[in-house]
Amino acid sequence: MTIEWSPEAREFHLRNDRVSYIFRVLENGWLGHLYFGAPLAEGRSYAHLVPGEFYGFSNRLGEPVPLEYPSGGAGDYRIPAVAIELPDGSGVLDLRYKSHEAHPGKPEIPGLPSTYVEVGGEAETLEVVLADAVAEIEVRLLYTIYRDRPIVVRGARIVNSGKSPAIVRCAMSASLDLPDSDWELISLSGEWARECHVERLGLRPGRQSVSSTRGASGHQHNPFVVLARPATTEASGEAIGLGLAYSGNFVAEAEVEPFGTTRLRTGINPDGFSWVLESGAEFSTPEAILAHSAGGLDALSDAYHRLFRERLARGSWRDRARPIVINNWEATYFDFDEPKLLAIATAAKEMGIELFVLDDGWFGRRNDDSTSLGDWQVNLTKLPGGLDSLARSVEALGMRFGIWIEPEMVSRSSDLFAEHPDWTIGVPSRPRTEGRNQYVLDMSRPEVVDHLFGVLSAVLGGAPISYVKWDMNRTITEPFSPALPVWRQGEFLHRYILGVYQLYDRLTKAFPGILFESCASGGGRFDAGMLAFAPQAWASDDTDAIERLKIQWGTSLAYPLNSIAAHVSAVPNHQVGRVTPLATRAAVAFFGVFGYELDPTALSAGERAEITDQVAFYKQWRELFQRGRFLRLRSPFEGERDEAAWMTVADDGRSAIAAHYRILSRPNPGPQRLRLRGLDAAAFYRVSIWPSPAEAAGVAARPIVLGGDELMAAGLVLESSRESAGAGDFRARLYVLEAI
Numbered sequence: 001m002t003i004e005w006s007p008e009a010r011e012f013h014l015r016n017d018r019v020s021y022i023f024r025v026l027e028n029g030w031l032g033h034l035y036f037g038a039p040l041a042e043g044r045s046y047a048h049l050v051p052g053e054f055y056g057f058s059n060r061l062g063e064p065v066p067l068e069y070p071s072g073g074a075g076d077y078r079i080p081a082v083a084i085e086l087p088d089g090s091g092v093l094d095l096r097y098k099s100h101e102a103h104p105g106k107p108e109i110p111g112l113p114s115t116y117v118e119v120g121g122e123a124e125t126l127e128v129v130l131a132d133a134v135a136e137i138e139v140r141l142l143y144t145i146y147r148d149r150p151i152v153v154r155g156a157r158i159v160n161s162g163k164s165p166a167i168v169r170c171a172m173s174a175s176l177d178l179p180d181s182d183w184e185l186i187s188l189s190g191e192w193a194r195e196c197h198v199e200r201l202g203l204r205p206g207r208q209s210v211s212s213t214r215g216a217s218g219h220q221h222n223p224f225v226v227l228a229r230p231a232t233t234e235a236s237g238e239a240i241g242l243g244l245a246y247s248g249n250f251v252a253e254a255e256v257e258p259f260g261t262t263r264l265r266t267g268i269n270p271d272g273f274s275w276v277l278e279s280g281a282e283f284s285t286p287e288a289i290l291a292h293s294a295g296g297l298d299a300l301s302d303a304y305h306r307l308f309r310e311r312l313a314r315g316s317w318r319d320r321a322r323p324i325v326i327n328n329w330e331a332t333y334f335d336f337d338e339p340k341l342l343a344i345a346t347a348a349k350e351m352g353i354e355l356f357v358l359d360d361g362w363f364g365r366r367n368d369d370s371t372s373l374g375d376w377q378v379n380l381t382k383l384p385g386g387l388d389s390l391a392r393s394v395e396a397l398g399m400r401f402g403i404w405i406e407p408e409m410v411s412r413s414s415d416l417f418a419e420h421p422d423w424t425i426g427v428p429s430r431p432r433t434e435g436r437n438q439y440v441l442d443m444s445r446p447e448v449v450d451h452l453f454g455v456l457s458a459v460l461g462g463a464p465i466s467y468v469k470w471d472m473n474r475t476i477t478e479p480f481s482p483a484l485p486v487w488r489q490g491e492f493l494h495r496y497i498l499g500v501y502q503l504y505d506r507l508t509k510a511f512p513g514i515l516f517e518s519c520a521s522g523g524g525r526f527d528a529g530m531l532a533f534a535p536q537a538w539a540s541d542d543t544d545a546i547e548r549l550k551i552q553w554g555t556s557l558a559y560p561l562n563s564i565a566a567h568v569s570a571v572p573n574h575q576v577g578r579v580t581p582l583a584t585r586a587a588v589a590f591f592g593v594f595g596y597e598l599d600p601t602a603l604s605a606g607e608r609a610e611i612t613d614q615v616a617f618y619k620q621w622r623e624l625f626q627r628g629r630f631l632r633l634r635s636p637f638e639g640e641r642d643e644a645a646w647m648t649v650a651d652d653g654r655s656a657i658a659a660h661y662r663i664l665s666r667p668n669p670g671p672q673r674l675r676l677r678g679l680d681a682a683a684f685y686r687v688s689i690w691p692s693p694a695e696a697a698g699v700a701a702r703p704i705v706l707g708g709d710e711l712m713a714a715g716l717v718l719e720s721s722r723e724s725a726g727a728g729d730f731r732a733r734l735y736v737l738e739a740i
């Protein structure tokens with residue numbers, strides 16, 4: 001890993017064995033981009049990769065000179081990285097190179113989540129200072145390169161060195177100019193209960209973007225996009241990833257201009273955003289995480305998974321095996337009492353489940369979703385002994401105990417709202433819109449954050465609580481804080497998320513032993529910002545195994561398996577009414593942080609025995625399911641959309657589990673094969689099947705020891721016409737591979 005600076009060529013080259021990022025100071029002092037991709041040799045200049053002399057757009061109007069952090073107003077008409085309204089009312093910025101410094105390690109960003117380093121020599125950071133002499137604005141660009149990751153992390157700090165306030169209208173975390181547009185934009189889009197569906201479309205002239213204006217990253221689009229070459233597959237080809245460690249309004253956007261080059265940018269969504277920068281003040285952007293892969297989408301995902309798992313997630317749970325939970329939400333909804341909960345926990349414990357989660361409805365007068373958010377005192381009618389007694393009873397069973405909270409919200413019918421109506425978000429002269437019968441607390445106010453820290457600390461400190469599911473069930477309307485001056489209202493939504501981060505930071509530090517899981521009606525805030533505090537997230541309220549194939553496939557593009565919470569629920573499924581085999585539900589949920597969301601007391605003895613086996617199987621292979629390298633084999637978004645397959649492989653290649661899912665049964669399908677990846681070609685693997693071979697009639701007859709070369713080149717024989725007949729829909733089969 002090096003950060004090379006050539007004073008003659010005025011060129012920077014950030015490099016490790018997996019990636020190079022190169023840019024230079026142009027003749028006029030602007031920062032020009034040269035290259036991001038597979039590693040190039042050190043000690044050379046690459047200045048010739050872009051037009052020779054460049055003295056500004058006035059000489060070459062419209063020519064697409066690639067820039068590192070472009071501003072508008074001086075002839076570059078593409079989407080800017082930065083836009084500032086200056087004290088004279090103009091918005092023309094002329095940012096020229098002033099100085100630079102390289103440091104070992106990586107700085108934190110005040111108030112914002114970020115990736116980090118833990119040991120010396122792991123990463124280096126370059127800070128390049130650009131300055132506009134007239135406006136007295138400085139922009140400090142930060143670039144971190146890790147020793148052994150194909151990743152460059154970027155961010156910017158904007159400093160007002162002038163005497164009057166300026167208004168930041170747009171401040172991207174990163175902007176990247178690419179020399180062509182032969183790319184497809186992959187985004188993760190959807191809605192409640194169908195999050196992170198993969199969309200892939202070729203770039204065309206103009207702007208293509210995904211974004212949020214809801215105050216949360218949202219179910220609709222994830223703050224993560226990929227540019228992939230049209231020929232790029234999971235296993236091969238070039239791809240560039242653009243992630244953002246941010247949980248609020250974001251944009252991720254590509255623009256193809258008339259010469260066919262592409263500008264890619266991501267950061268806080270400028271729509272509705274502004275930030276007043278007083279004299280001497282500075283503004284930090286969230287960080288953008290850029291990755292390059294020459295080996296397909298698998299390799300790109302692997303780079304993000306490792307970084308997010310090892311150097312974004314933090315705390316005592318970062319590296320620990322995550323417990324198998326049972327959550328009472330779909331089992332009881334709001335209708336429970338202590339005996340009912342303990343009956344669920346007792347049955348769960350008998351099946352080997354490790355942690356009981358008490359979901360919504362344990363506080364205030366909450367018997368449905370119309371009251372009590374904000375009143376974080378236990379409902380003694382439902383739980384006469386309080387949380388402490390329930391938690392101790394659960395612990396006495398040999399399980400751990402967790403609870404659900406929704407700190408950012410308040411019900412109109414609550415003591416908190418009666419006491420502090422002014423703490424809710426809204427424009428005083430207008431009605432506030434309710435969502436799920438609730439309002440949103442103004443997290444931009446320090447007193448609100450302090451209050452929540454106080455009441456939630458009392459809850460978490462008052463009982464043996466090992467896990468917290470932090471939910472957020474509505475997005476923000478009427479964004480306005482009476483506590484902010486008129487001219488600062490454009491800051492509100494960013495300040496809101498800074499308040500959320502601060503509360504997370506304080507609670508996770510005060511309760512370091514608690515495992516936090518984030519949630520926003522499922523995957524409505526599943527992003528890299530949240531993962532810095534809560535190392536796992538509830539991926540979707542949709543627990544149907546077939547729907548989950550798509551959701552988990554898409555989510556895995558960016559996020560590691562040990563961040564994706566996935567539960568087996570009852571049938572008919574509560575979201576889509578589908579009836580799938582219990583084995584299939586487990587076979588999908590295994591590939592994530594596994595758990596159950598059903599009433600085990602309502603199951604037959606046979607079903608309980610099956611679950612006991614599932615739990616034992618997951619425990620046996622937990623490390624592989626939670627931290628193995630995930631390879632996507634057959635997409636539920638492609639072809640006839642009738643099957644899916646994926647696998648997880650240990651880093652040493654000695655063990656792997658592949659899964660194949662057949663959605664609708666096919667008549668007479670003929671012999672089907674599935675080629676695996678990531679194995680040791682020279683090794684022999686014992687292949688066993690889950691569910692047990694007795695159910696997988698016919699397969700057990702095949703050889704059970706197969707070569708890694710054969711499994712990857714020829715493939716695994718999946719099913720025959722004989723097996724398919726009468727097997728039914730929604731089938732799953734797992735293949736456990738152990739090197740011998």
Ligand code: DGJ
Nearest residue numbers: 329359360519521522541
């Ligand atoms: C939405 C979550 O996604 C569900 O899992 C559940 O916790 C409910 N909220 C509770 O209100």
